[in-house]
Amino acid sequence: MPEEKIFVTQSSMPPYEEYIESIKPLWDSHWLTNMGQYHRELEARLCEYLEVPELSLMVNGHMALELAIQSFDFPEGTEIITTPFTFISTTHAIVRNRLKPVFCDVKLSDGTIDETKIEDLITEKTVAILPVHVYGNVCNIEEIQRIADKYNLKVIYDAAHAFGVKYKGKGIGSYGDASIFSFHATKVFNTIEGGAVTFSDHRIYEKLYNLKNFGIRGEELVCDVGANAKMNEFAAIMGLCNLKHIDEALRERKKRYDYYIERLHDVKGIRIFEKNSEATNNYAYFPIVIEDEYGKTRDELYCILRENNIYARKYFYPITSDQACFKNKYKRVELECARKLAKQVLVIPFYENLGISSMYKVISSLKCGKE
Numbered sequence: 469m470p471e472e473k474i475f476v477t478q479s480s481m482p483p484y485e486e487y488i489e490s491i492k493p494l495w496d497s498h499w500l501t502n503m504g505q506y507h508r509e510l511e512a513r514l515c516e517y518l519e520v521p522e523l524s525l526m527v528n529g530h531m532a533l534e535l536a537i538q539s540f541d542f543p544e545g546t547e548i549i550t551t552p553f554t555f556i557s558t559t560h561a562i563v564r565n566r567l568k569p570v571f572c573d574v575k576l577s578d579g580t581i582d583e584t585k586i587e588d589l590i591t592e593k594t595v596a597i598l599p600v601h602v603y604g605n606v607c608n609i610e611e612i613q614r615i616a617d618k619y620n621l622k623v624i625y626d627a628a629h630a631f632g633v634k635y636k637g638k639g640i641g642s643y644g645d646a647s648i649f650s651f652h653a654t655k656v657f658n659t660i661e662g663g664a665v666t667f668s669d670h671r672i673y674e675k676l677y678n679l680k681n682f683g684i685r686g687e688e689l690v691c692d693v694g695a696n697a698k699m700n701e702f703a704a705i706m707g708l709c710n711l712k713h714i715d716e717a718l719r720e721r722k723k724r725y726d727y728y729i730e731r732l733h734d735v736k737g738i739r740i741f742e743k744n745s746e747a748t749n750n751y752a753y754f755p756i757v758i759e760d761e762y763g764k765t766r767d768e769l770y771c772i773l774r775e776n777n778i779y780a781r782k783y784f785y786p787i788t789s790d791q792a793c794f795k796n797k798y799k800r801v802e803l804e805c806a807r808k809l810a811k812q813v814l815v816i817p818f819y820e821n822l823g824i825s826s827m828y829k830v831i832s833s834l835k836c837g838k839e
């Protein structure tokens with residue numbers, strides 16, 4: 469029998485019967501999308517869970533980000549300061565809005581944008597800062613807000629990895645002018661495909677409503693040039709079901725997190741990112757940083773794991789500014805730390821149902837890999 473493959477993640481799913489029971493009413497109502505009952509219910513539940521004043525559900529995290537940026541009506545060609553150490557969606561969302569990404573380096577300690585390097589990148593064209601709470605690691609929110617206030621910039625957080633994170637007792641989505649979340653199948657909470665924008669200014673809700681539903685405001689009234697980015701009812705129900713089990717899922721993730729930490733924290737050359745002591749951990753990913761003392765490179769380790777049927781991932785390599793579609797297109801900035809991290813980081817298998825024997829195998833491969 470071929471050996472079982474251990475993937476980096478596995479989508480959370482509610483018990484089969486629970487989902488089937490929950491979607492039955494759709495066969496009576498025939499109301500499958502267009503801001504139905506379950507769309508509204510999930511918006512309300514998520515506002516509570518994420519502890520945010522307002523939230524708009526979207527068809528996916530990328531459209532949430534694209535439309536969140538669009539909702540601020542920035543003039544074409546203006547600049548947004550952002551991180552290149554992220555999933556490609558972050559940079560695409562800026563460029564697809566006909567705005568210019570200005571890449572800022574990150575901190576080696578946790579992979580988030582280096583707030584001390586932001587001010588030097590500001591020009592008359594800068595309109596916003598778009599940082600990423602990468603792996604759920606919280607950015608330096610106070611300093612970023614101080615800079616934004618000083619130069620009158622908007623702050624839009626890509627919180628795709630930060631579902632459920634609390635910072636100083638408040639939902640992470642309540643900081644900045646807006647934050648976006650992804651509910652993609654591979655994220656810590658999923659609606660199969662889905663996402664949301666959180667914000668505190670109600671006018672953004674109205675604007676996003678137009679942008680996600682063609683700008684339609686009445687049977688004969690279209691008042692804005694909107695796209696179509698609505699979440700459908702099957703997805704919303706998947707979200708409602710998964711949300712019922714999220715606390716249990718997080719408890720299971722925490723156990724596995726502690727198990728990994730205990731066995732990996734003293735392995736020479738394997739570094740674990742620093743966590744902000746005032747932020748909660750949402751146990752979304754388990755990234756490790758492979759340093760020189762490890763004796764092998766990240767890429768060599770990646771191959772060794774592959775040979776053992778362990779599918780770790782190089783999130784995020786290459787950095788987005790070095791991808792074929794963006795290379796040499798934007799302002800040149802020193803991105804030494806981002807490039808260094810991208811060559812060192814490896815996200816290892818981590819999810820709530822990950823078996824103990826699989827974890828044992830991952831750990832022994834990481835330890836043997838050294839030899």
Ligand SMILES: *Cc1c(COP(=O)(O)O)cnc(C)c1O
Pocket residue numbers: 528529530531533554555557558600626628629650651652661662663
């Ligand atoms: C997943 C992700 C997105 C995009 O979300 P989708 O739901 O897949 O469209 C955006 N930014 C980051 C950092 C992500 O990891």
